[in-house]
Amino acid sequence: MSRSPSIPDRPHRDIDSDLPDDERLEALRGHYEDLVDVNDQLSEQLDDAEDRRERLREKVDRVERENETLKSSSLYIATVEDVLPDEQVIVKQHGNNQEVLTDVSSRIVDRIEPGDRVAVNDSFAIQTVLDTETDARAQSMEITEKPAVTYADIGGIDEQVREVREAVEQPLTEPEIFNEVGIDPPSGVLLYGPPGTGKTMLAKAVANETDATFIKMAGSELVRKFIGEGSRLVRDLFEMARERQPAIIFIDEIDAIATRRTESKTSGDAEVQRTMMQLLSEMDGFEARGEIRIIAATNRFDMLDRAILRPGRFDRLIEVPEPDRDGREQILSIHTRGMNIADGVDFAALADDTDGYSGADIESLATEAGMFAIRNDRDEVAHQDFADALEKIEEDDSSDVVSSAGYFYQ
Numbered sequence: 001m002s003r004s005p006s007i008p009d010r011p012h013r014d015i016d017s018d019l020p021d022d023e024r025l026e027a028l029r030g031h032y033e034d035l036v037d038v039n040d041q042l043s044e045q046l047d048d049a050e051d052r053r054e055r056l057r058e059k060v061d062r063v064e065r066e067n068e069t070l071k072s073s074s075l076y077i078a079t080v081e082d083v084l085p086d087e088q089v090i091v092k093q094h095g096n097n098q099e100v101l102t103d104v105s106s107r108i109v110d111r112i113e114p115g116d117r118v119a120v121n122d123s124f125a126i127q128t129v130l131d132t133e134t135d136a137r138a139q140s141m142e143i144t145e146k147p148a149v150t151y152a153d154i155g156g157i158d159e160q161v162r163e164v165r166e167a168v169e170q171p172l173t174e175p176e177i178f179n180e181v182g183i184d185p186p187s188g189v190l191l192y193g194p195p196g197t198g199k200t201m202l203a204k205a206v207a208n209e210t211d212a213t214f215i216k217m218a219g220s221e222l223v224r225k226f227i228g229e230g231s232r233l234v235r236d237l238f239e240m241a242r243e244r245q246p247a248i249i250f251i252d253e254i255d256a257i258a259t260r261r262t263e264s265k266t267s268g269d270a271e272v273q274r275t276m277m278q279l280l281s282e283m284d285g286f287e288a289r290g291e292i293r294i295i296a297a298t299n300r301f302d303m304l305d306r307a308i309l310r311p312g313r314f315d316r317l318i319e320v321p322e323p324d325r326d327g328r329e330q331i332l333s334i335h336t337r338g339m340n341i342a343d344g345v346d347f348a349a350l351a352d353d354t355d356g357y358s359g360a361d362i363e364s365l366a367t368e369a370g371m372f373a374i375r376n377d378r379d380e381v382a383h384q385d386f387a388d389a390l391e392k393i394e395e396d397d398s399s400d401v402v403s404s405a406g407y408f409y410q
């Protein structure tokens, strides 16, 4: 290693104040030149030091990268299940679900809590607590161990409930039937229809019924929020499902990533295209009789790229329409179940008066009626409250009577 150059001495000159002016000036000039000289030497040394610092920094970066590569090539991901005394923890390795009791260094132990994702080496020693990058991406998904929605909460679409149970629930609960008959269940189910008609509820209710983890991702998030990350997020989505199976993957607004190809070839389109290709390749490599089911939803069926509807992909289409009159009455009674409803509230008449309302609109109507009762200092909701609520909703939405008006789905 080269030795550091020595720092030049500070120039020093005694200048006698009794000297004649011209000699003093000459002496001062000499002193000034000494100073400039030292300054030049110091600048040179500083430049050298900067160079050396830069080279060292590059070396550190290289070593860090090599270290990262070494670590990433040999580490496995696990979840901490329990932290025990004496710096021991139980971890469950992802993928094979193997549970292991392992030591953890005191450097890390204080930072670990049950539920943390960690990286372990071949001998299961915890190397790092995973930082939040993957978790941040996981946050773009909604993960629910057991959604609270049940089939009994869904009104007016009994036929769709039956179809979803057959296409999604049965392959999970009775896979042997498909084996015996020798057919593959549908790979993916596509629910299409106007907004607020219960598509998300259907997906959640199947997850509830089958004790599956519900993992929801919105297509719009895949392309808007994480530009450049869409295909990675799709991989994460399926990875998450594999870790938590049985699982229901629900991709809402699938049209955002599976629109018909347009002529324009902007980079945004290319990104959307890549995200969709990733989704298709995940689905193609999928065990149809496995423990993961995929449901997608759209209210823009007309815009969908037909490539996603081929066999082995979203090959079961279920239309979820706006509720008819009886459906609206059923949904009204579901959403008023927990309300203090006065005698004389005529649900049949309200169902007649809500033509074109979606399930979500009917839910808002019930809430709004409750607000009218509160405003009028009553704890019982009367028929008039519903009538007032209806009027208010019609007024608020006079240009767009119900939220579902103007959708396109076929």
Ligand SMILES: Nc1ncnc2c1ncn2[C@@H]1O[C@H](COP(=O)(O)OP(=O)(O)OP(=O)(O)O)[C@@H](O)[C@H]1O
Residues within 6 Å of the ligand: 153, 154, 155, 156, 157, 194, 195, 196, 197, 198, 199, 200, 201, 202, 252, 297, 298, 299, 331, 334, 358, 359, 360, 361, 363
């Ligand atoms: N068929 C239904 N029965 C009971 N409630 C319903 C029904 N449809 C919608 N709702 C109510 O509307 C809310 C929104 O429904 P949901 O999210 O399932 O609609 P969606 O079809 O997925 O809509 P979007 O296409 O806008 O995502 C539900 O939380 C529920 O309260």
